Amino acid sequence: MANVISIVNQKGGVGKTTTAINLAAHLALLGQKVLLLDLDPQTNCTMGLGVNHAALPKTIYDCLRNETELSEAIMPTAIEGLSLVPASIDLAGAEVELVTALARETRLKRAIEPELDNYRFVIIDGPPSLGLLTVNSLTAAHSVIIPIQCEYYALTGLTQLLHTLGLIRRSLNPELDVLGVLLTMYDARTKLSAQVSEELRQHFRGHIFSTVIPRNIRLTEAPSHGQPICLYAPDSRGATAYSALAEEVKQLLVKE
Amino acid sequence: MANVISIVNQKGGVGKTTTAINLAAHLALLGQKVLLLDLDPQTNCTMGLGVNHAALPKTIYDCLRNETELSEAIMPTAIEGLSLVPASIDLAGAEVELVTALARETRLKRAIEPELDNYRFVIIDGPPSLGLLTVNSLTAAHSVIIPIQCEYYALTGLTQLLHTLGLIRRSLNPELDVLGVLLTMYDARTKLSAQVSEELRQHFRGHIFSTVIPRNIRLTEAPSHGQPICLYAPDSRGATAYSALAEEVKQLLVKE
Ligand SMILES: Nc1ncnc2c1ncn2[C@@H]1O[C@H](COP(=O)(O)OP(=O)(O)OP(=O)(O)O)[C@@H](O)[C@H]1O
Ligand SMILES: Nc1ncnc2c1ncn2[C@@H]1O[C@H](COP(=O)(O)OP(=O)(O)OP(=O)(O)O)[C@@H](O)[C@H]1O
Ligand SMILES: [Mg+2]
Ligand SMILES: [Mg+2]
Numbered sequence: 024m025a026n027v028i029s030i031v032n033q034k035g036g037v038g039k040t041t042t043a044i045n046l047a048a049h050l051a052l053l054g055q056k057v058l059l060l061d062l063d064p065q066t067n068c069t070m071g072l073g074v075n076h077a078a079l080p081k082t083i084y085d086c087l088r089n090e091t092e093l094s095e096a097i098m099p100t101a102i103e104g105l106s107l108v109p110a111s112i113d114l115a116g117a118e119v120e121l122v123t124a125l126a127r128e129t130r131l132k133r134a135i136e137p138e139l140d141n142y143r144f145v146i147i148d149g150p151p152s153l154g155l156l157t158v159n160s161l162t163a164a165h166s167v168i169i170p171i172q173c174e175y176y177a178l179t180g181l182t183q184l185l186h187t188l189g190l191i192r193r194s195l196n197p198e199l200d201v202l203g204v205l206l207t208m209y210d211a212r213t214k215l216s217a218q219v220s221e222e223l224r225q226h227f228r229g230h231i232f233s234t235v236i237p238r239n240i241r242l243t244e245a246p247s248h249g250q251p252i253c254l255y256a257p258d259s260r261g262a263t264a265y266s267a268l269a270e271e272v273k274q275l276l277v278k279e
Numbered sequence: 280m281a282n283v284i285s286i287v288n289q290k291g292g293v294g295k296t297t298t299a300i301n302l303a304a305h306l307a308l309l310g311q312k313v314l315l316l317d318l319d320p321q322t323n324c325t326m327g328l329g330v331n332h333a334a335l336p337k338t339i340y341d342c343l344r345n346e347t348e349l350s351e352a353i354m355p356t357a358i359e360g361l362s363l364v365p366a367s368i369d370l371a372g373a374e375v376e377l378v379t380a381l382a383r384e385t386r387l388k389r390a391i392e393p394e395l396d397n398y399r400f401v402i403i404d405g406p407p408s409l410g411l412l413t414v415n416s417l418t419a420a421h422s423v424i425i426p427i428q429c430e431y432y433a434l435t436g437l438t439q440l441l442h443t444l445g446l447i448r449r450s451l452n453p454e455l456d457v458l459g460v461l462l463t464m465y466d467a468r469t470k471l472s473a474q475v476s477e478e479l480r481q482h483f484r485g486h487i488f489s490t491v492i493p494r495n496i497r498l499t500e501a502p503s504h505g506q507p508i509c510l511y512a513p514d515s516r517g518a519t520a521y522s523a524l525a526e527e528v529k530q531l532l533v534k535e
Contacts, residue, residue, distance in 0.1 A: 034321060035407035036292010036428070065290060065439070067432045076435075112439055115409065122378070151291035151407040153371065172292070175503035176323045179332075183321070183368055213496050215503060240469050247431035247471060 025058070026276045027135070027145040028202060029164035033187075034180035035151035037172040038207035040067040041242055042268075043148035045261070046168075048251035049269035051104035055143040055277070058097065060108040062131070062156050064115035068148040072100050073249020074109055082111040086134040087121070087159070093134050101254060106142075114156070121155045128155070128195055132163035143277065153187050161188065162195045166202040168272075170236075171223065173209045173216035178223065202275060203230040205268065208238040234268040236261070281314070282532045283391065283401040284458060285420035289443075290436035291407035293428040294463035296323040297498055298524075299404035301517070302424075304507035305525035307360035311399040311533070314353065316364040318387070318412050320371035324404040328356050329505020330365050338367040342390040343377070343415070349390050357510060362398075370412070377411045384411070384451055388419035399533065409443050417444065418451045422458040424528075426492075427479065429465045429472035434479065458531060459486040461524065464494040490524040492517070 030043045040063070047059040061068035062083060066076040076082075085091035086108070096108050121127040135145060147160045161167065169184060171177045181204070192199050204227060209216045224231065236242075239261035245252045252262040286299045296319070303315040317324035318339060322332040332338075341347035342364070352364050377383040391401060403416045417423065425440060427433045437460070448455050460483060465472045480487065492498075495517035501508045508518040 034291065036290070040432070065432065065436055067435075070432065070435065112435075115439065118410070152410065154374070154408065154410065174499050176296070176321065176326065179323075179326060179368075180321055183371065210496070213500065215500050218503070240466070243430050244469065244471050247474070 025139045025142045025145045026166065027139070027147070027164045029147045029149065029160040029167045030170065031149055031157060031160065031167050032169055032171065032180060032184060033151055033153045033157070034172070034176060037177070038170040038236065039151070040071060040148050042168065042170050042205060042207065042236070043068055043146050044071045045252050045265035046268055046272065047105055047144070047146045048102050048253050049266045050144055050273065051102045052253060052266075053269055053273055055104065055273065056141070057105050057144045057146065058108065058138065058142045059105060060135070060145060060147045061110035062114070062147055062160050063110060063150040064112055065150065066110045066112060067246070069107065069109040071246035071249070072107055072251070074098070074107065076109060076111050079109050079111055082109050082114070084111055084114045084117055087117055087130045089130070093138050097138075102251065118154050118156055128158050128162050131159035135163055158191065158195070161191045161199060164196070165198060166200050168202050169204045170207045171204055172207055173219045175215065175219070177219055178226070181227065201229045202272070203232045205232045205234070205236065207236040209235045210238045232268060232271055234264055234271055236264045236268070281395045281398040281401045282422070283395070283403070283420045285403045285405065285416040285423045286426065287405055287413060287416065287423050288425055288427065288436060288440060289407055289409045289413070290428070290432065293433070294426040294492065295407070296327060296404050298424065298426050298461060298463065298492070299324055299402050300327045301508050301521035302524055302528065303361055303400070303402045304358050304509050305522045306400050306529065307358045308509060308522075309525055309529055311360065311529065312397070313361050313400045313402065314364065314394065314398045315361060316391070316401060316403045317366035318370070318403055318416050319366060319406040320368055321406065322366045322368060323502070325363070325365040327502035327505070328363055328507070330354070330363065332365060332367050335365050335367055338365050338370070340367055340370045340373060343373055343386045345386070349394050353394075358507065374410050374412055384414050384418050387415035391419055414447065414451070417447045417455060420452070421454060422456050424458050425460045426463045427460055428463055429475045431471065431475070433475055434482070437483065457485045458528070459488045461488045461490070461492065463492040465491045466494045488524060488527055490520055490527055492520045492524070
């Protein structure tokens with residue numbers, strides 16, 4: 024049975040997509056069978072793997088509208104063991120279309136259920152908001168990873184997010200647990216990163232991954248080559264960090 | 280009569296809040312009377328000016344619910360000529376609450392109308408999404424500034440955003456015009472910034488500000504001190520860039 028992990032934070036630009044792509048790729052390199060699912064209308068996850076989001080037969084949007092089985096939208100990637108469910112920009116319409124739909128919060132959960140025995144991990148990327156797409160992701164997930172940028176605005180967002188997770192747990196998904204908070208874009212040149220990290224350790228009682236993702240130019244460049252960091256720059260600090268994160272996630276979730 | 284400018288981009292973390300705060304502050308330094316309005320439930324604009332978003336009597340949320348005049352929520356800042364309408368996190372509820380409200384798209388436009396003769400500029404910061412709060416901002420605005428991060432994912436977002444602006448123009452605000460696209464976080468160390476900027480100039484027919492905001496550590500640090508860059512590090516490259524932007528915006532909009 025797959026571990027379904029939602030990468031979530033309504034604060035924008037904190038490294039959700041970068042984490043979804045590179046964690047999924049490194050878990051596949053560790054021999055795990057992984058399904059990466061793009062639930063963001065910006066289609067960044069799909070683009071970051073070099074897929075043209077405008078020329079796809081089936082996407083997650085068709086699955087949410089109950090018109091397509093998830094298996095019809097699944098496509099292979101350049102990494103052995105990693106498959107992708109792509110997004111297209113008409114997903115932006117789903118937020119509005121789902122408002123009046125029946126069982127609107129559990130559409131994604133029902134769409135991925137038939138595939139849960141085919142993968143060890145399902146990683147879901149999402150938009151920077153707490154709307155219906157994120158609610159679908161949190162309802163389908165067993166656990167969440169919260170990327171937090173080591174910059175000033177990072178911490179208020181966390182309080183709001185934990186509040187929303189509590190609402191989801193009470194009404195839609197009692198099992199939902201926080202796998203951990205991941206510090207991203209850590210910049211050793213400035214005291215700010217250390218200050219944010221220190222403040223997080225004081226205020227947040229949950230698990231903080233010991234892996235910290237450094238700010239690394241290679242991670243910015245990789246998506247423009249349509250490749251995860253393990254293919255674009257396997258010896259970079261970015262690749263080393265995401266490889267260490269994949270080990271940590273595997274240790275936490277894969278019972279040998 | 281005020282020029283109402285909405286800072287908008289549904290892509291997260293591109294520098295919307297940083298642009299809103301520092302453009303507003305530098306316009307005030309140029310002797311303009313400026314009202315900065317925080318329409319993001321993350322309250323980053325409010326925090327970036329050192330205001331405690333949890334201890335406010337009145338915020339933009341109360342104004343949208345028609346319970347308070349905007350004038351009651353306006354507060355002074357450390358900069359002469361710059362006033363703030365703060366946000367609180369209960370603004371997150373507005374997206375849902377407004378869905379069934381009457382004339383839900385024009386709430387902000389009607390709330391700010393009585394103040395338009397008291398300011399030369401009204402600058403509106405918003406969330407990284409195209410929901411009802413952003414629609415309110417775009418309906419109240421005369422023009423928009425679109426910050427674009429010089430990184431790979433920046434350009435798809437622009438196509439979607441221009442599409443949304445077209446919809447707003449046709450149904451809610453025929454006058455809405457794009458004042459310009461602003462390149463942010465430009466990093467001369469990597470070819471990527473130059474590539475994104477080149478691609479933008481080829482594909483985007485509208486106005487691109489000649490001011491480019493460099494990636495500058497001082498801009499990251501300033502909000503943690505509750506100050507705009509002009510107070511925190513007035514000689515930094517970040518302050519120089521936002522000062523140049525304010526000049527450009529003033530030239531475009533203020534007819535002597
Ligand atoms: N550790 C890092 N070092 C340097 N750049 C990074 C790092 N992580 C992400 N980036 C870059 O920062 C930008 C934002 O990252 P990303 O798109 O992954 O964030 P996001 O949270 O998914 O954004 P959104 O909220 O819009 O979905 C991207 O251009 C990405 O390439
Ligand atoms: N030119 C710059 N150089 C360095 N850091 C910057 C620059 N502009 C913004 N930042 C930092 O990058 C982060 C994202 O910027 P900001 O919060 O302004 O983006 P945003 O678009 O408002 O994000 P959101 O989509 O969440 O509203 C912040 O921590 C900010 O301090
Ligand atoms: Mg993303
Ligand atoms: Mg912001």
